[in-house]
Amino acid sequence: MSAQVLVSRPPAPQCVPVGSLQPHCVEEAVNTGQHSSSGLATAGFRTAKYLLEEWLQANFTSYYQASADRDGSERSRHEAKQLAAETEARAQRSQADGTKKLGERLLDIHFWRSELGREIGELRAETELLLEQKNRLQRALDATEIPLSIAADNLQCRERRLGVELVRDGVEVELLQEVELIRNIQELVKRTLEQTIHQIRMNRAAKETLEMDWSDKVEAYEIDDRNGRYNNQSTEVQFHPNSSTYEDNTTNLDSWAQFSHDNIYKGERERMASINLRFLIDNILQDTAQDMRSQCAAVDSAFGKRCEEVEDARSKLESNLKKTLEEIGKQENNVSILNQAIKDKETPMKVAQTRLYQRTARPNVELCRDPVQFRLIGEVGELTDSVDVLKQKLEAAEQCLRNLEDTRMSLEKDIVNKANSLFIDREKCMTHRTRYPTVIRLTGYQ
Structure with a gap:
């Protein structure tokens, strides 16, 4: 350019570097100031208009910027599509993994629920058997009143013997032993009955604990089973923003399993104690019945022998x-x-x-x-x-x-x-x- 610039012109527009994500790269030239073109009076002099090269440069910059924006937009779209696909895949994997974990959890809950149910059933059956043994003890205790009254009546009747016949003979000794034996048996049966009642209470307490745990397992199973059936097409799902935070009263997996294990162990312990007590009751009732019948036979034998002696003495008299x-x-x-x-x-x-x-x-x-x-x-x-x-x-x-x-x-x-x-x-x-x-x-x- 050989012409001398008579007036100043605005600075050339600044373009945003290539690759920028700005929406505009070329600013329009604005004629400002008091020396703007005002017609023929300024002909032959430098004006505020841009030169052709500047115009071409501005167009080139606009083309370049548009191309860069398109490339950036395309790249952004591709990244967004890829990110959406990745997040979708990740969400599907997470949901599938969650569903799988729920299935595994359902298996664990089902296992412990089955174990609890089995132990509850066995403990209930054992308690029923122990209740029957308790009734046997009560009936056996009531049955001892008859032999005791018979022995006491025999002793009272024999007090009415006359003269030298009022003698402490073998029959009286056996009768006194029978009374003492029956009273000892009654005390033993009463203690066993009290122990049986206490064991029944322990069985019921253990069964109640197991039933509460089993009920919680059933409710938890229903909740997790319902959760496992949810999917993206479910209509009853909704947002719960605060549900992802851990609650203060939650337990860990080990303590959860240990809790049910301890309950089952306590139930088994009480059940085994109940079984041993039932066997003990059987032995006690069998032994006491045999002892009483043996003593009864001894008394009857003493009566027979004494009657023979008295009969012989009467015959001789x-x-x-x-x-x-x-x-x-x-x-x-x-x-x-x-x-x-x-x-x-x-x-x-x-x-x-x-x-x-x-x-x-x-x-x-x-x-x-x-x-x-x-x-x-x-x-x-x-x-x-x-x-x-x-x-x-x-x-x-x-x-x-x-x-x-x-x-x-x-x-x-x-x-x-x-x-x-x-x-x-x-x-x-x-x-x-x-x-x-x-x-x-x-x-x-x-």
Whole structure:
């Protein structure tokens, strides 16, 4: 350019470098100032208009900028499309992984729920069996009242034995042992019953804990199962902005599994304790029933033996009574004979004494001590001695008769007492003992 610039012109427009994402790269030339073109007056001089080269440069810059913007836009579109595809794929993968995790979680919940349900069922069945054992214990305890009342009644009845029959014999010893045995068994059954009631409470508490855990597992399974069925086409999904934050009361996976494991372990522990207690109850009821029946048999045997002894003694007493009665008859006859013998001596005594008396009337020297006199005196003496001996023998016979009568009365009393003892032991006690409960009832099955 050779022409001299007479007036200043605005600076050339500044373009945004290539590659920039600015929407405009060329500014329009603005004629400002007081030296702008005003027509022919300025012809031949430099004006505010751009030169052709500047115009071409500006166009080129605009073309270049437009091309750069298009390239940037295309690149942005490509990146956006690629990013959208990647995020879509990532979202699909995340959702699929979440669904998979939910499925795995459902398997875990189903496993523990099944284990809890199995343990609940077994614990419920075990509790029912233990309840039946409790009822058996109660029935067995009630059944012991009958043997106790029978033994007490036997002891009370035998207190009504008379005389020497009121003896502490083998039957009484066995009855006292039976009463003590039954009372000890009642105490044992009562303690076992209390232990059974406590174990039933423990079983129910463990079952309640397991049921609560099982119920939570069922609810959690339903929630996760429902969540696992959600997808992008579900209509009931919505935004929950604060749901992604961790809650303070959440547990970790280990503590979650350990919680159910501990509950199942406690349930199994109580169930095993219940099983052992049931076996113990079976053994206790069997042993106590056998002990009571064995003691009952011992008492019955003692009663039988005692009745045989009393029966034998009564038979011997009756035999002795029969012999005593015979002897009493003979002794009474002997007393009669002795009395008659004494009475028979009266006439000879009268004859002898009359002879002696009559001979005292002999006159003078005829009153002499001749052999007749000596004989008569000797006869009177003999008769007197005979009467004295007979009287002594009569007294002895009468004493024997009195003794025999006393013996007879004693024998008859002893026979009556033994008959009373036999009636008490055989008719009352042994008959009452036929009501003794059977082993089936003593073990609580009836």
